[in-house]
Amino acid sequence: MLxxxxxxxxxxxxxxxxxxxxxxxVEAGKVHAIMGPNGSGKSTLSYVLxxxxxxxxxxxxxxxxxxxxxxxxxxxxxAAGLFLAFQYPVEIPGVGNxxxxxxxxxxQRKARGQEEMSSSDFLKEIRAKAKDxxxxxxxxxxxxxxxxxxxxxxxxxxxQMAMLEPRLCILDETDSGxxxxxxxxxxxxxxxxxxxxxxxLVITHYQRLLDHIVPDVVHIMSNGRIVKTGGPELAREVxxxxxxxxxxxx
Amino acid sequence: xxxxxxxxxxxxxxxxxxxxxxxxxxxxGGWAEPARRDALARLRADGLPIRRDEYWKYTKPDxxxxxxxxxxxxxxxxxxxxxxxxxxxKIVFVDGVFDAEASDDLALEGVEIERLADSRADIxxxxxxxxxxxxxxxxxxxxxxxxxNTAFASDGILVRVTGKPSKPLSLIYHHxxxxxxxxxxxxxxxEEGAEVTLLESGPAAARFNKCMEVEVADTGTFRHIRAxxxxxxxxxxxxxxxxxxxxxxxxxxxxxxxxxxxxxEVVLELTGDNAIAHVAGxxxxxxxxHHDDTVFITHDAVNCxxxxxxxxxxxxxxxxxxxxxxxxxxxxxxxxxxxxxxxxLLDDDSTFQAKPELEIYADDVACSHGSTSGAIDEEALFYxxxxxxxxxxxxxxxxxxxxxxxxxxxxDEDLQAEIVERISAWLFRRQAR
Numbered sequence: 233m234l235x236x237x238x239x240x241x242x243x244x245x246x247x248x249x250x251x252x253x254x255x256x257x258v259e260a261g262k263v264h265a266i267m268g269p270n271g272s273g274k275s276t277l278s279y280v281l282x283x284x285x286x287x288x289x290x291x292x293x294x295x296x297x298x299x300x301x302x303x304x305x306x307x308x309x310x311a312a313g314l315f316l317a318f319q320y321p322v323e324i325p326g327v328g329n330x331x332x333x334x335x336x337x338x339x340q341r342k343a344r345g346q347e348e349m350s351s352s353d354f355l356k357e358i359r360a361k362a363k364d365x366x367x368x369x370x371x372x373x374x375x376x377x378x379x380x381x382x383x384x385x386x387x388x389x390x391x392q393m394a395m396l397e398p399r400l401c402i403l404d405e406t407d408s409g410x411x412x413x414x415x416x417x418x419x420x421x422x423x424x425x426x427x428x429x430x431x432x433l434v435i436t437h438y439q440r441l442l443d444h445i446v447p448d449v450v451h452i453m454s455n456g457r458i459v460k461t462g463g464p465e466l467a468r469e470v471x472x473x474x475x476x477x478x479x480x481x482x
Numbered sequence: 483x484x485x486x487x488x489x490x491x492x493x494x495x496x497x498x499x500x501x502x503x504x505x506x507x508x509x510x511g512g513w514a515e516p517a518r519r520d521a522l523a524r525l526r527a528d529g530l531p532i533r534r535d536e537y538w539k540y541t542k543p544d545x546x547x548x549x550x551x552x553x554x555x556x557x558x559x560x561x562x563x564x565x566x567x568x569x570x571x572k573i574v575f576v577d578g579v580f581d582a583e584a585s586d587d588l589a590l591e592g593v594e595i596e597r598l599a600d601s602r603a604d605i606x607x608x609x610x611x612x613x614x615x616x617x618x619x620x621x622x623x624x625x626x627x628x629x630x631n632t633a634f635a636s637d638g639i640l641v642r643v644t645g646k647p648s649k650p651l652s653l654i655y656h657h658x659x660x661x662x663x664x665x666x667x668x669x670x671x672x673e674e675g676a677e678v679t680l681l682e683s684g685p686a687a688a689r690f691n692k693c694m695e696v697e698v699a700d701t702g703t704f705r706h707i708r709a710x711x712x713x714x715x716x717x718x719x720x721x722x723x724x725x726x727x728x729x730x731x732x733x734x735x736x737x738x739x740x741x742x743x744x745x746x747e748v749v750l751e752l753t754g755d756n757a758i759a760h761v762a763g764x765x766x767x768x769x770x771x772h773h774d775d776t777v778f779i780t781h782d783a784v785n786c787x788x789x790x791x792x793x794x795x796x797x798x799x800x801x802x803x804x805x806x807x808x809x810x811x812x813x814x815x816x817x818x819x820x821x822x823x824x825x826x827l828l829d830d831d832s833t834f835q836a837k838p839e840l841e842i843y844a845d846d847v848a849c850s851h852g853s854t855s856g857a858i859d860e861e862a863l864f865y866x867x868x869x870x871x872x873x874x875x876x877x878x879x880x881x882x883x884x885x886x887x888x889x890x891x892x893x894d895e896d897l898q899a900e901i902v903e904r905i906s907a908w909l910f911r912r913q914a915r
Contacts, residue, residue: 307869310867310870315868321865324862325883325886336866339869392869396869396870
């Protein structure tokens with residue numbers, strides 16, 4: 233589904249390489265986790281895949297279902313089925329959560345040549361999905377992320393993911409700033425979306441999220457490269473010994 | 483007040499005033515005549531604004547002071563008029579001329595409404611307000627276009643609010659003639675404990691000079707929501723002079739979209755303890771657009787609150803100006819003054835000039851001001867685009883987000899929603915072009 237080959241990325245503004253040859257394949261139906269110390273390039277990978285400005289791809293490729301994503305605008309990548317759950321979701325005052333989500337859903341449908349979703353269908357669907365994530369009516373009406381707690385913001389990310397039904401979901405440090413209960417709720421939301429035709433890339437610093445979203449494959453990233461790949465046991469190894477062991481392999 | 487010390491007027495300012503006066507006729511008779519004659523004398527002494535005036539540093543007054551109005555085409559936005567769905571008492575002026583047919587019956591419980599042009603008695607309650615608040619507002623800075631208005635206003639409404647009328651009063655200003663030059667003067671007196679909402683909408687004329695004096699007695703409430711007309715070529719200079727009594731409330735919000743030149747001045751005096759004054763504006767300019775908000779709020783009582791919230795979205799060479807001042811007089815302790823002016827510049831061609839000022843003569847006050855100019859927040863733009871929303875549409879949402887703080891100054895939720903709807907329609911229509 234997602235195929236990354238020899239991806240080299242540097243910061244546009246300065247001559248600093250961040251990703252130094254990442255190779256990674258995420259298959260449909262699988263959850264891949266990327267773990268790594270701060271500054272290893274985990275978040276950069278998520279930004280580069282979703283099309284954020286400020287990075288320059290100097291070598292390599294990334295394709296989603298065979299389609300090159302690196303040449304697309306962020307909204308085109310979204311329409312192609314890519315979704316990034318932000319580490320720090322942005323507050324947008326004056327724009328209702330529901331209005332925002334409905335335009336996102338319909339913009340993607342339009343881009344894919346599908347019919348727009350009717351108001352009543354949209355309402356029905358969002359109410360049901362919000363309920364599962366314990367998101368009340370009031371939160372749906374409020375401006376996007378404004379005045380939301382850390383947990384509410386992350387649940388709102390998952391709600392967007394549920395409504396947009398992407399093929400590949402990237403979760404960037406989704407556990408940061410969450411207490412155990414909030415993390416469980418978010419993890420349940422994610423698990424509910426696991427399906428044979430959807431892939432996940434879960435980026436996290438700590439193993440604890442992976443107790444709740446159990447990955448099929450774990451990668452360790454260090455200094456801009458994947459340095460080790462294994463099963464869920466790899467995450468527990470990191471938890472026990474830290475990242476020091478892996479750094480030396482670079 | 484050293485910076486604003488009155489100087490002898492320039493000969494050019496006096497010449498311009500005489501040329502303008504020659505083109506006008508002073509209405510005679512009735513209780514207003516002494517105030518009009520007084521204003522005419524002041525105008526002759528002060529002259530009209532010229533480009534060298536410090537107070538007109540960022541806005542060219544020429545077309546506002548010229549004897550004739552520059553031509554302005556009318557414009558049909560192709561959408562229902564603003565406030566159309568609201569139950570309101572309509573008072574309609576076409577190019578500054580009262581339209582009785584289109585207006586509602588001016589009778590409404592809790593309020594007395596009369597036309598200035600019809601008010602011919604020698605004794606009238608409005609005599610204590612007409613030209614009086616305007617004259618007080620001439621110090622420390624001269625505002626001669628308001629003086630001109632007091633002298634020559636052809637019509638306007640006189641509103642005495644004695645209760646709580648069941649619906650807003652709605653002044654609707656149509657523009658039909660391409661060279662129309664309208665001068666209207668309104669007086670509003672809100673009596674103790676009374677409460678009114680006044681709506682204003684429409685371009686009014688090719689050139690519009692409007693003055694409104696608002697006296698809010700102790701515990702009275704005055705709410706004002708204005709949507710200035712969309713005609714691209716119209717020009718407007720407006721003044722609001724307000725005097726607030728104890729525990730009174732004054733809230734004014736203005737939406738401006740389009741208009742080649744707009745200067746909105748608001749001059750408020752908080753004279754009774756615990757009074758609250760909020761003045762806000764949201765403006766959107768694209769292309770040939772110059773918008774100037776000039777605000778002067780004087781705190782002259784204890785424990786009063788004032789807020790100024792002005793937001794401007796500018797592109798394609800549009801210009802925004804903000805001159806805002808909070809003056810805290812000696813003894814006006816516990817003053818809470820807040821002022822923010824911000825612009826969102828959507829390209830490199832647009833400009834925003836801001837002159838925020840605080841002048842404080844009391845020692846126990848909290849006053850703050852801030853002014854910023856910025857571009858669209860890239861982080862937020864990426865967030866929206868990453869959800870599939872195209873760049874142009876995402877920019878519209880972030881523009882709405884930017885204007886939100888000003889729009890939220892409108893207390894009534896339905897009216898707030900109406901204004902948001904207007905802004906949104908304006909933005910999305912432009913995107914489609």
